[in-house]
Amino acid sequence: DAGVIQSPRHEVTEMGQEVTLxxxxxxxxxxxxxxxxxxxxxxxxxxxxNNNVPIxxxxxxxxxxxxxxxxxxxxxxxxxxxxxxxxxxxxxxxSLQGSYNEQFFGPxxxxxxx
Amino acid sequence: xxxxxQSQPEMSVQxxxxxxxxxxxxxxxxxxxxxxxxxxxSRQMILVIRQEAYKQQNATENRxxxxxxxxxxxxxxxxxxxxxxxxAMYFCAFMKQTGANNLFFGTxxxxxxxx
Numbered sequence: 001d002a003g004v005i006q007s008p009r010h011e012v013t014e015m016g017q018e019v020t021l022x023x024x025x026x027x028x029x030x031x032x033x034x035x036x037x038x039x040x041x042x043x044x045x046x047x048x049x050n051n052n053v054p055i056x057x058x059x060x061x062x063x064x065x066x067x068x069x070x071x072x073x074x075x076x077x078x079x080x081x082x083x084x085x086x087x088x089x090x091x092x093x094x095s096l097q098g099s100y101n102e103q104f105f106g107p108x109x110x111x112x113x114x
Numbered sequence: 115x116x117x118x119x120q121s122q123p124e125m126s127v128q129x130x131x132x133x134x135x136x137x138x139x140x141x142x143x144x145x146x147x148x149x150x151x152x153x154x155x156s157r158q159m160i161l162v163i164r165q166e167a168y169k170q171q172n173a174t175e176n177r178x179x180x181x182x183x184x185x186x187x188x189x190x191x192x193x194x195x196x197x198x199x200x201x202a203m204y205f206c207a208f209m210k211q212t213g214a215n216n217l218f219f220g221t222x223x224x225x226x227x228x229x
Contacts, residue, residue: 033216043205043219056214089157101147101215105159
């Protein structure tokens, strides 16, 4: 199994630009999570999906952030317009709802907004 | 709301020695899972060990073991025979057993294994 795939691995952009982060979960997993890691706030949940449906987006910082999961094998996190304070590592994780609920993480996308 | 506290921002240990990382949590849930994740410099999040709250027996995975004290809401990680490859950030995390299955993370402990 290839594991959770995220792209790009690194993204450098200028303030005001649109940024789209992509995630392919592990095949067969039905839960997908977007986390953000910063020095100040640590690891925090942004949004998660069960069976492609957004369940909890209370962690999305503001309207500039949006996430979609059009099918079971693909999700995007979009920031428009981006700001320097959005600079962080963004992780996607997937799991199969069950007794262990183990989440498998992707390698993360390091976003730098200048 | 669930909170996870790791009170040791940094720790170091000599190679081959044993080290214990602390974690406490706060929740009103009766059933939940606890995890320790390792994040090496590659930044990949790797599951080290997990514990189901309904199990009294402490989980063990090779050199890694936990001391789970449910009444005290404490979940420490012991690493025996520390190896250089254990150098990483370690995150304690909590997950409810029912309902929302997202992880709540502590702030992490940076562990350095000294040769």
